Amino acid sequence: MSAGLRAAFWRTLLIQASWGYDRMIGIGMAYAMRPLLPTDPSTGAASPDVIARSAGFFNAHPYLAGVAVGALSRAEVDGVGSEQLARLRAALSGPLGSIGDRLFWGGLLRAASGLGLIVAALASAPWAVAVFLLSYNIPHLFVRRWAIAAGWREGASVSRALSGFVLRGAVVWAQRLAALTVGMAVPIVAATLLRPYTGSLVGGALAVALAVTVAGRWLAPTLGGMRLALLAGGAALLGGALWP
Amino acid sequence: MSNALALLLWGLVVGLDLVSIGQFMIARPLVAGTVAGLLVGDPGAGVAVGLVLELFALDVMPVGAVRYPDYGLGAIAATAVAAGAPAELALGLGVVLGLVVAMAGEFGSHLVREANAAATMTQEPALAAGDARTVTRLHGGGLLRDGARALIVCGLGLALAAVVRSTALMGARAAVLLGAVMVGCAIGTAATGALRVTGRREHVGWLAAGVAAGLLVVMIA
Numbered sequence: 001m002s003a004g005l006r007a008a009f010w011r012t013l014l015i016q017a018s019w020g021y022d023r024m025i026g027i028g029m030a031y032a033m034r035p036l037l038p039t040d041p042s043t044g045a046a047s048p049d050v051i052a053r054s055a056g057f058f059n060a061h062p063y064l065a066g067v068a069v070g071a072l073s074r075a076e077v078d079g080v081g082s083e084q085l086a087r088l089r090a091a092l093s094g095p096l097g098s099i100g101d102r103l104f105w106g107g108l109l110r111a112a113s114g115l116g117l118i119v120a121a122l123a124s125a126p127w128a129v130a131v132f133l134l135s136y137n138i139p140h141l142f143v144r145r146w147a148i149a150a151g152w153r154e155g156a157s158v159s160r161a162l163s164g165f166v167l168r169g170a171v172v173w174a175q176r177l178a179a180l181t182v183g184m185a186v187p188i189v190a191a192t193l194l195r196p197y198t199g200s201l202v203g204g205a206l207a208v209a210l211a212v213t214v215a216g217r218w219l220a221p222t223l224g225g226m227r228l229a230l231l232a233g234g235a236a237l238l239g240g241a242l243w244p
Numbered sequence: 245m246s247n248a249l250a251l252l253l254w255g256l257v258v259g260l261d262l263v264s265i266g267q268f269m270i271a272r273p274l275v276a277g278t279v280a281g282l283l284v285g286d287p288g289a290g291v292a293v294g295l296v297l298e299l300f301a302l303d304v305m306p307v308g309a310v311r312y313p314d315y316g317l318g319a320i321a322a323t324a325v326a327a328g329a330p331a332e333l334a335l336g337l338g339v340v341l342g343l344v345v346a347m348a349g350e351f352g353s354h355l356v357r358e359a360n361a362a363a364t365m366t367q368e369p370a371l372a373a374g375d376a377r378t379v380t381r382l383h384g385g386g387l388l389r390d391g392a393r394a395l396i397v398c399g400l401g402l403a404l405a406a407v408v409r410s411t412a413l414m415g416a417r418a419a420v421l422l423g424a425v426m427v428g429c430a431i432g433t434a435a436t437g438a439l440r441v442t443g444r445r446e447h448v449g450w451l452a453a454g455v456a457a458g459l460l461v462v463m464i465a
Contacts, residue, residue, distance in 0.1 A: 048374025183454020
């Protein structure tokens, strides 16, 4: 990795810092692309046109945004026309969001979380934290590094890197692993958390769990578990205030 | 006082990890709660609230512009309530406060995003002119806003935790009942999350295999 690519890689770790409803991560893209952009030999700075283009609207998964950072910067260096650059920018946004969301949020994060929950319930919490952070961040940082390097290598032809079999296979296997580990974690953690309770309280907690599952999945899916729990908690607090 | 300061600083790290810096998942409640428990000298309390809130977090899918709860800051506040108290009595109240703080963190993120957009709009002419310093200033401003959000929400959570700890909100039986209700809600939310994202037709077999393996472990253990 060249010094410029390394600097851009570190900057991609902050790519969402200025996330806003108008340009989403557009400002972060411009910030991350700076070390890779072509500079004017007389001023040593990137041309204002290039900076203005790089700060436009953009949205992608933060871990895969490096693909766009690398590809768009390389395309600027290669002197690709502004219309083609705009098309490339627009074309990258959707796939980088979709693949990243399914690979990380829908797959790897849940798999690592399930693994961490199992270790916490069966062994010890410090080990669980270590297992969770390592099992998540080793692939996470590997993909981040691959993303910016692949984008920089391929430039305007970066779609080749995204259509690779390895990435598609990783999405499928991450989601399978997530289903397996979360499915395994829920009964194990439930048994651990319900251990201090006895008799009717265990039955009541499981009834609440079933009600929340049905409500959250089918009856009121937009409400979310947190709001359902706050409603239940509010009712329990009110009942508790009246119950000596 | 030193415990509160340590938790506040930990809250800053956790809050910034959620969106702005790295997303290394330090903000997950399992991590945030466990470390908060170690900081206040009661690892068990941090692990317990971390486990419950991690189950809630399994239902979060932070795609696109969606707003999502800040369970990491919630876990810190919940640990501050539960630390040093018997688990059956403090878990329910801690988790309820944790959920409230998580919701406050979510609202704070919304305000930060709006403020970032407003700041960008005021700098439109400079951005259109390609001023690199404006890009850096806007980016740094966003980072500072998110840091301020983390400190404010965490501070608010710790203040509420101190109030909850010093007030007898309910009797022991009601506190135990609240704990069981919150654990039930957490299990139900995790099951919803599993069905929503990984329970589609192609992964149902994997989910079923996981549940069967989990039940087997419970029976053996």
